[in-house]
Amino acid sequence: MEEEISVWRPPKKLPLSPEPDRDDQRDPWCWESDTVAPRTWLSAAPEMLLLLLLLPLLWEGSLSQRLYVQPSVSVQEGLCARVPCTFYYPSPFNSNPVYGYWFSERNNVYHGTPVATNDPFRMVEGTAQGRFHLLGDPRMNNCSLSITDAQFSDRGRYFFRVENGHEKYTWKPLYVTVKGLIQKPDISVPEVLESGKSVTLKCTFPSDCGGNRAFKFSWRGAALSSQPGTSGTSHSSEVSFIPGHQHHGTSLTCQVTLPGGRLSPERTIQLNVSYAVQNVTITISQDNRTTVWVPRESSPLVVQEGGSLHLLCAAHSNPPATLSWMLGDQTLASSQPSHDGILPLDLPHLRPADEGNYTCHAQHPLGSKQVSLRFSVHYPPKMLNLSCSWFKGVLLCTCSVQAEPAPSLHWQVGGKLVEGNSSSNTFQVISSRSGPWANSSLSVKMDRVPNIDISCEGKNLQGTHTLLFQLVPDRSTLSHAFQKGIITGVLCGAGVSSLLALCLLLLLVKMLRKKSLGAEASSRRAEDPKRPAQEGQSLHPISSAADAASTPAAPEDAPDELHYACLSFQGKKAREDHGSTDPLTEYSEIKFH
Known part of the structure; x- marks a missing residue:
């Protein structure tokens, strides 16, 4: 500080004021500086040498100055x-230039280098070069710092100093705190990202640096094609792309590289893309085994009678589709869209009646799909229709069997196998199949x-299920020819016996009549002696033609009789335990009368 010293003139009152105590109640945004206005000394005396030595220390303080700035940043x-x-x-x-200076506490305000100034003749601190700026014009009382x-x-701590010619003032410090970088860019995303439709996202980086700093933006993500990073004076960047269903849940990142290239904050989001049902899968759990049903590729599904299945339908869509299990027109189960697209x-x-087409429907506003599976229930043969009849020397038997898969039918006569759909002079077999049914008939002459x-x-x-027919003639009767002879003999004997009787x-009647007539005549002669007796009167017996009884003729040979087979099943009832594969044989005895 420069000053002019002349002859000292004692002042009426020393214009010195001590620095205010820091605990004084003052505006926290306002700092006071006490300064002493320059004095012109006309003369000097030895006793004033001490005062002259104190003048540099008391130079600032006669006028109270105020600085309005926040205490810390x-x-x-x-x-x-x-x-x-x-x-x-x-x-x-005054007319002299007004210069402002911001000094770090590490530098002396009198001889050090400032971090920011508008004085073109003063050098600034090297580490602050280009980063600290005095934004305001000190002549306009503006000391804003950037x-x-x-x-x-x-x-x-930082101090502000202003100089206007010989007028120089310094204010108390501003405290600056630097923290780690936590600021990240912001990505604005539309509420709906629909598969197949173009969308534009915007990335912004909030900053207090104004528009004079260039940021470098870059994007990366599976949904983007080769997107070059963009840079400029703005603090935002936009990118457009067409999302697909495969991009749902993938990451999209916006990165900002700050000036100097030392720091590159970034933000990553997960894309939420709405898309229609892409595929419907059915997972089958059976006997501790799990398989995925693929229509037209998976092998036919087979279940043993009495077994169980666990089916799981899953639909790939966003948001999740509404699922339902259908058997024909009957709804077996249904879900809500919040069930993550899965329905068990x-x-x-x-049982065999449970066979059918089981369909999983997936309904979605953007597109629906469905998939079906069919399974068959396998069970052993069941004999359902059995009959035998005898007519004119031909034995006819029919057999009907139900099973899944469809069974094969075989006949055996007397332990000898009769091939299916065969014909000979003695045997004839006719067999057919329809679904789970197998029918066969056997004719034997x-x-x-x-x-x-x-x-x-x-x-x-x-x-295997076997039914055994055992043909047994009725042993309580004789043969047909012997029976006819016996009948003829009995009839002839009965006729002769009747004629003799x-x-x-x-003869007995005739003898009784003669005896009765003789007694009557004797009685009449005794009663009427005058009446002449009738001699030689006799009773005429019944004419032989009239009395003779015709002998019934022996019956002629009757026409051929119809022989019916009475089928009596004396065996046990067919077993219902179809889980066993042991052969099942039923015995029936047929007696012909």
Whole structure:
């Protein structure tokens, strides 16, 4: 500080005021500076030498100045801070330039280098070069400070000084705090990202640096094609792309590289893309095995009778589709869209009646799909229709069997296998199939009913069911010819016996009549002696033609009789335990009368 010393004139009152105590109640945004106005000394005396030595220390303080600035400011590493600042000086500045200086506490305000100034003749501190700026015009009482690309070494206290010719003032410090970078860019995403439709996203980076700093933006993500990074003076960047269903849940990142290239904050989001049902899958759990059903590719699904299935339908869509299990027109189960696109179906204790097309429907506003599966329930053969009849020397037997898979039928006559759909002079077999049914008929030509076994066997992979017919003639009767002879002999004997009995009866009657007539005549002669007696009167017996009884003729040979087979099933009832594959044989005895 420069000053002019002349002859000392004692002042009326020493214009010195001590620095205010820091605990005084003052405006926290206002700092006071006490200064002493320059004095012109006309003369000097030895006793005033001590005062002359104190003058540099008391130079500032006669006029109270005020500085309006926040006491502290906090900034993140690499970012910017603006510190509004004004000061008040009661008298106008003179014509000399008005320079403002911001000094770090590490430098002396008198001889050190400032971090920011508008004085073109003063050098600034090297680490602050280009990063600290005095924004305001000190002549307009503006001392605003700008800090860009903040670094941890910038932390500390800072003083402001103003100089206008010989007028020089310094204010108490501003404290600057630098923290780690936590600021990230922001990505604006539309509420709906629909598959197949173009969308534009915007990335912005909030900053207090104004529009004079260039940021470099870059995008990356599976939904983007080769997108070059963009840079410029703005703090935002936009990118357009067409999302697909495969991009749902993938990451999209916007990265900002700050000036200097030291820091590159970024933000990553997960894309939520709406899309229609892409595929519907059915997972099958059976006997501790899990498989995925693929229509037209998976092998046919087979379940043993009494077994169970666990089906799981899953639909790939966003948002999740509404699922339902259908059997024909019947709804077996349904879900809500909030169930993550999964719907189970349990089918326990399956029977043949449970077979059918099981369809999973997936309904979605953007597009629906469905998939179906069909399974078959396998069970061993069941004999359902059995009959035998005998007519005119031909034995006819029919056999019907139901099973899944469809069974094969075989006949055996007397232990000898009769091939299916065969014909000979003695045997004829006709067989047919329809779905799970197998039907067969056996014709056997026989002059008489033999004592023979005939069996019908139904067989598939699940088991075998055999019905054995045992033909047994009725042993309580004789043969047909012997029976006819006996009948003829009995009839002839009965006729002769009847004729002899009739003759004896007629003779007895005649003798009784003669005896009765003789007694009557004697009685009349005794009563009327005058009446002449009738001699030689006799009773005429019944004419032989009239009395003779015709002998019935022996019956002629009757026409051929119809012989019916009475089928009596004396065996046990067919077993219902179809889980066993052991052969099942039923015995029936047929008696022909």
